[in-house]
Amino acid sequence: MSLPLPPSVNCSIVLPDVPLLERPAAAAAAGFDAVEFWWPFDRSVPSDAEVEAFVTAVSDAGVTLTGLNFAAGDMPAGERGILSDPARAAEFADNVDVAVGIGSRLGTTGFNALYGNRIDGLAPQAQDDLAAEHLALAGRAAARIGAVALLEPVSGVDAYPLKTAADAVAVLDRLASDDVRLLLDVFHLAVNGDDPAAAIDRYADRIGHVQIADAPGRGEPGTGDLPVADLLDRVYAAGYRGRIALEYKPVTADPFGWLAGPRAAVRSTA
Structure with a gap:
């Protein structure tokens, strides 16, 4: 795999x-020059000291923060985003300002905006209207620093309404803005029964970022049945020119061992 x-x-x-x-x-010691994080704080608007400590840690490591999630709520408890929750509208807007501020200092090119789970007692249309408003806001904020907001189909939480690439692209079509693009995670699509190869072929021009893990299990490539190398060849052949993000749960002794070949190009120090 190259x-x-x-x-x-x-x-x-x-x-x-x-x-x-x-x-x-x-990550730098393992040979990487770029990292990404889910929202790294326990609240949507952290203190200035918390932000400075995080920015310093990334800067001092000599890596670029290419990707950052907006606040997504309590993910261990099952939350997957706050942008479609009317009760948290001001919180999300404030979080966008903080996240993009961090990204402007660390070279971030993509901000993942998890859509949010369906809320009992609230009409789905009301959630979708608010989500569209907030995605547009996030996209405009990201564009100001030359980045994009990203929208991701996710597996594992029944209440999360975007399961397939088509689900996410339908939202993008509603926005009609290049400021928000598809985050194509081959693991989530495969687990949800959506063919990643077909999604790449159909939506290549909408992809803003690609993440990989094998399936089943969400481990390193080679630990499951997903043809990750073929999918990466396909996405590059379709015109994608961004980085590939490793977003898996290590299940082997060396979580980067499968990169033995390309690691020379990853500035390996191991």
């Missing part, structure tokens, strides 16, 4: 046992 650009590593899932502020340096 990658035209060095991959980025999602420190939130690949390095869960390393203290948060040490993860950028750990």
Whole structure:
């Protein structure tokens, strides 16, 4: 498997046992020059000191923060985004300002805006209208620093309404803005029964970012049945020119061992 650009590593899932502020340096020591994170704070609007500590950790490690999630609520409890929740509208808007501020200092090119679970007692249309408004806001904010907002189909939570690439693209069509693009995670699509290869072929011009993990299991490529190398060849052949993000749960002794070939291009120090 060869990658035209060095991959980025999602420190939130690949390095869960390393203290948060040490993860950028750990990624650099493993040979990576780019990282991404889920929202790294326990609240949507962290203190200035928390932000500075995070920015310093990334900067001192010498890596670029290519991707950052907006606040997504309590993910361990099952929440998957707050942008479609009317009760948290002001919170999301404030979070966008903080996230894009961090990204402007660390070279971030993509901000993942998880759509939010369906809320009992609230009409889906009301949630969709608010989500569209908030996605447009996030896209405009990201565009100001030369980045995009990203919308992702997700598996594992029944209440999350975007399961397939077509689900997400329908939202993008409603927005009609290049400021918000599809985040294509081959694992989530495969687990949801959506063919990643067909999604690439159909929506290549909508893809803003690509994440990989094998399926089943969400481990490193080669630990499941998903033809990850073929899918990456396909996405590049279709015109994608961005980085590939490693977003898997390590299940082997060396979570980067499958990258033995390309690691020379990843500035390997291991």
